[in-house]
Amino acid sequence: MKALTRLFAAIVLLATAPMAFAQDTLRWGYNSAPFPPWTNKSPAGEWYGFDIDIMNALCREMKATCEIVPVAWDGIIPALQANKIDIIWSGMSMTAEREKVVDFTDRYRRGPAAFIAPKALKVEVSAAGLKDKIVAVTKATNFQRYLESYYGNTAKIKLYDTLDDATADLVAGRNDVVMGDILQLTIFMKNVPGQPYEIKGITPVDPILGRGAGAGVRKGDTVLRDRMNVALAAIRKSGEYQAIAKKYFEHDPYGE
Structure with a gap:
């Protein structure tokens, strides 16, 4: 009986494990219009820029695979809500209005x-x-x-x-x-x-104008939000964030 109880508990644990950790790939929603130096697109169709480099650093830290999903800006929140993307990562300002429908990570950049x-x-x-x-x-x-x-x-x-x-x-x-x-x-x-x-x-x-730009995740997805916050803190602490920023800017885009 005890063995059956333990087996049932294990099945429940696996079934309810956070989806963010179970996924091999995280779908990052980007504004489909290039926005250099944050994002840009090469003639070959490859994305590059500050936001892309930070995304790649975060994915390495989280040991996750990144997939870029271009979305028209005015449809990016609906795309998140419809489960077409997992993360809004395109410099979205964190405002009270948006926080009604999206949960945000800590900021990753800010500027007036x-x-x-x-x-x-x-x-x-x-x-x-x-x-x-x-x-x-x-x-x-x-x-x-x-x-x-x-x-x-x-x-x-x-x-x-x-x-x-x-x-x-x-x-x-x-x-x-x-x-x-x-x-x-x-x-x-x-x-x-x-x-x-x-x-x-x-x-x-x-x-x-909000309190800076953060990554948007679906309401209630605290697992993915917290996972990203840990990764953000790690690349700031290691200096990787600052090294990426110096490639593009004279000042730290993280802000005060």
């Missing part, structure tokens, strides 16, 4: 947003200063929500699929100001001949 414009353009980042200015922003992002919340009544907000599209139109003179990730915009400005653009303003800490 910046407003850039031509140096010759005198513009102040305020409701009055952006009045009638065409302000470009990537759609379906917290940056869009921030702009609409604070400057929607005065600025002419223009939505883009990617930040590259927004900055291309800035160069072409089809918008006046671009709002986006400060690290990405800094890299853009350095790569423009003559460096004719500058930062006109930086966003303060704001609930709309």
Whole structure:
């Protein structure tokens, strides 16, 4: 009888073992639009960038196999909920609104947003200063929500699929100001001949913009969330995170 009891307990344990540990492969959901330097795609179709390198480091730490699943940004949370991916890993800002439907790990990067414009353009980042200015922003992002919340009544907000599209139109003179990730915009400005653009303003800490970017997992999946948190702490402690960051940035994207 005792042997049967032990056998039954073992079967129950195996049946209820956390899925995250049982999986050979973790499906990492990425914004299908490249977002350099966080993510980019080679002509051969291979993904690379800061987020890719950090993902690979985490998978090595967790002894898991990584599979990248490109998803349109506005459908990435539904993809997680529909079990098409296991992890949202594409710089998703952790906000109170998103935390209602997604559980987040500890942050893995954080940085403010910046407003850039031509140096010759005198513009102040305020409701009055952006009045009638065409302000470009990537759609379906917290940056869009921030702009609409604070400057929607005065600025002419223009939505883009990617930040590259927004900055291309800035160069072409089809918008006046671009709002986006400060690290990405800094890299853009350095790569423009003559460096004719500058930062006109930086966003303060704001609930709309969240508390940094974390990995999103399905609500209640504490096993995978905690497993990733342990791995994140490990690559920070070992210095691997910092070594990867130095390949792409002058400053640590982890933030204060």
